[in-house]
Amino acid sequence: MDAHRRPLYGSPDARALVQALHQEQLATYGTAEDPEATEEAEFDAPNGLFLVARLGDGPALACRGWRTLNTSAAEIKRMYVAPAARGQGLGRRILAALERDVLGRGPTEILLETGIRNVAALGLYAACGYEPIRSYVPGRNPEINRALRKVIRQQPASHPHTGLLV
Numbered sequence: 238m239d240a241h242r243r244p245l246y247g248s249p250d251a252r253a254l255v256q257a258l259h260q261e262q263l264a265t266y267g268t269a270e271d272p273e274a275t276e277e278a279e280f281d282a283p284n285g286l287f288l289v290a291r292l293g294d295g296p297a298l299a300c301r302g303w304r305t306l307n308t309s310a311a312e313i314k315r316m317y318v319a320p321a322a323r324g325q326g327l328g329r330r331i332l333a334a335l336e337r338d339v340l341g342r343g344p345t346e347i348l349l350e351t352g353i354r355n356v357a358a359l360g361l362y363a364a365c366g367y368e369p370i371r372s373y374v375p376g377r378n379p380e381i382n383r384a385l386r387k388v389i390r391q392q393p394a395s396h397p398h399t400g401l402l403v
Contacts, residue, residue, distance in 0.1 A: 246287040246315075247277040250297035254289065258317035265354055266381050272315060279304045286338045287315070290327050298322035301331045303339055306348060306373075311339045313349040316358065328361055336365075339389065347387045348373055359383065 245251045255272040262269035280287035280302045287302030299318040306312040313335060318328050339347060349367065351358045367385035374384070
């Protein structure tokens with residue numbers, strides 16, 4: 238997997254993937270948060286990161302980002318793996334990369350939401366240590382949304398540009 242480490246939320250590849258996610262959510266639930274309502278800067282370092290993944294030089298196959306929600310929490314957003322690439326571990330690998338990036342940046346928990354019918358995502362999150370919580374987003378429909386949380390222990394950040402621990 239090749240995940241780009243620069244702000245990518247506004248890139249054509251990221252936009253295509255989050256739009257595909259949006260369409261899938263609309264088809265499944267009849268409603269979905271508009272990805273255009275999220276500003277690119279919400280995923281800018283050091284307060285966030287958005288990754289687009291591909292296998293080798295192939296097309297963009299998956300995406301996901303994290304952003305600072307508040308002083309103690311990071312939020313994972315916009316997880317999507319193209320249908321043809323599902324079952325290859327891309328979601329797990331991107332999740333792990335984002336969790337590593339959050340370490341050393343201050344948050345002590347990672348929050349996320351997924352849909353109740355997204356059985357694969359719910360299984361992945363449970364396997365990665367996420368536990369169900371009450372919704373942290375006002376107005377969410379409990380018949381559709383599931384909020385999850387993972388407590389993390391902060392470590393010194395590794396900076397990809399230098400490879401040094403600070």
